[in-house]
Amino acid sequence: MKEKTLRAEQTRNNIIPIHLDATFFFERAVRSLDRNHYDKALKYFRKAVEYEPENAVNHCNLAGVLSEMGDFEGSNRVLKSILDDVDPTMTECYFYMANNFANMEQFEAAEEALITYLEEDPYGQFLDEAEEMMELLRFELHRPTKVSKIKAREGMVEHDRARALLEEGKFAQAVELLEEILEEHPDFLAARNNLALAYYYMGFFDEAKDEIVKVLDEEPGNLHALCNLTILYQHEGNRKAVDELLSTLRPVVPFHQEHVFKLATTMGILGEHEAAYGHFCRLLKDDEVNFDPCLFHYAAVAAWNTGRYNNARRHWIQADKLDPESGIARFYLSQYDSWADGTLQPQPISYHYHLPFEEQFKLWQKNGGTIPESVKADPLVRSSFFWALRHGNYDTKLQVIEALGQVGDYEVQQALRAFLVEPDEEESLKDVALFVLRHLGVKGPLPLKQGGSTTFVNPEIVTSELPEWNNxxxxxxxxxxxxxxxxxxxxxxxxxxxxxxxxxxxxxxxxxxxxxxxxxxxxxxxxxxxxxxxxxxxxxxxxxxxxxxxxxxxxxxxxxxxxxxxxxxxxxxxxxxxxx
CATH class of the missing domain: 1.10.472.10 (Cyclin-like)
Incomplete structure (x- = not known):
């Protein structure tokens, strides 16, 4: 009997206790969703709500599963309870409710919810989808939907132009336009997020962080801002802040494709490759976005960085089919071949959709040092230039300044002007930057910071220590x-x-x-x-x-x-x- 008691005690000591909390049930729910077990996902999301009733994300997930299962009325009850009892500022719930009403063919109610969404939502996450739904409702109700105002459209024309500038890699122009928009509409959070992004692409991390903090002061749960802030903290080496924000981001399962993509790339950049791969795989199942070569590249990188080398190869093959001209996927497939035959050890790969910086320069050297026009216009490459100009080593900065001299547009000129007044940059690099500005025909005077003091120089005159410069x-x-x-x-x-x-x-x-x-x-x-x-x-x-x-x-x-x-x-x- 004593021996049996000892064995029972040993068995109890070997049992690992399960910590039942909202995160535990959330993770079970997500796992069930990935396996299309909606009934189990519903059960687990309900448990997550029980453990954290004040967490609006849990309620939203529950509403989403109910909608997927066809229980549109139940989904709307949950969404209404969010707005009434949990978080009245979650105006996107009105859009979800409109979707549910439309699925139940209650088109009058769908119109009412959609109008409320458009008139009250300041962020415009679902504006494109809302416009499509208005077309549907006009067809079903035989009349146009009457919307007195679209709150998120305030300043939207200019904002669309700024976004286009960002996509074209014209970051300095985007900054100027976004700053003008925010002077008139300081609560335009989408514009502020894009301003932070433009600063980030240009390498101005402090300015980017200031804008992100302003967004989060207004909307603490803004996904874009949370993702951007986490990446900035990683650049600063603030591991504690990164870990705190990661604990917020890990449980998130966004509904909208744009948010899934943002979260996936963010998790990848942060080294959370397993989570990134899961999100990218969700996107690849969507027929509306799986024609994008960038997406297949990102999925390949996440697969590679998690040791799924064969999956990575499969994704890069697809990326190469979709974008054979860039040669990006082909480069990484050659890396795979070198790993497979043992000549190369697998190394972590960046998520940027362009060739590694060193490879780009090798190709340009083979091309006589000339940068192709298509590369000059690539916003990701341009961003890598500006990034390297501020954060690379001496040799990289020298190469970048040389490359920027070939691009030579307004963005380049602004970046080199800013480089001249950076207090910690080498004087010899500033001399080269000044030479490039002169080569590009920039007129002076230009501020130049050297030795702790700022002087103004004429870029049209050769820099020298001579007491004069003869014509x-x-x-x-x-x-x-x-x-x-x-x-x-x-x-x-x-x-x-x-x-x-x-x-x-x-x-x-x-x-x-x-x-x-x-x-x-x-x-x-x-x-x-x-x-x-x-x-x-x-x-x-x-x-x-x-x-x-x-x-x-x-x-x-x-x-x-x-x-x-x-x-x-x-x-x-x-x-x-x-x-x-």
């Missing part, structure tokens, strides 16, 4: 650039300018009088070509500048004697004979 010296540089424009990249032109400044600085004040601008310009191009191993002869460069071979060689020897170009070439390329 004839500038003409030499301008003449060279005019000839080099289509043959040399920005950094090579920058090297030419630096060589000219170095020569003038070393001979100053005994600077020769510039009688032959073309001769000096041709000599600088020739020496720059040699430094970069471009196959250029005296004869070729002389013909382009309309001068004699002897003139080019004379000025090239003068510059070499002062600056030691021959020795520099031999140091960089030992096998080179060093002939100038």
């Amino acid at each position: 004839d010296w500038q003409r030499v540089v301008s003449t060279a650039f005019k000839q080099m424009k289509s043959r040399y990249d920005v950094m090579q032109q920058y090297d030419l300018e630096n060589l000219w400044v170095e020569y003038l600085t070393k001979v100053y004040p005994d600077v020769p009088v510039i009688f032959h601008v073309e001769g000096w310009a041709a000599a600088l191009e020739y020496l720059t070509a040699k430094m970069h191993r471009h196959p250029l002869t005296y004869q070729e460069v002389a013909e382009r500048y309309g001068i004699s071979v002897s003139t080019v060689s004379k000025y090239a020897r003068q510059i070499d004697q002062v600056c030691g170009i021959k020795d520099k070439i031999k140091a960089i390329f030992p096998s080179n004979t060093g002939n100038i």
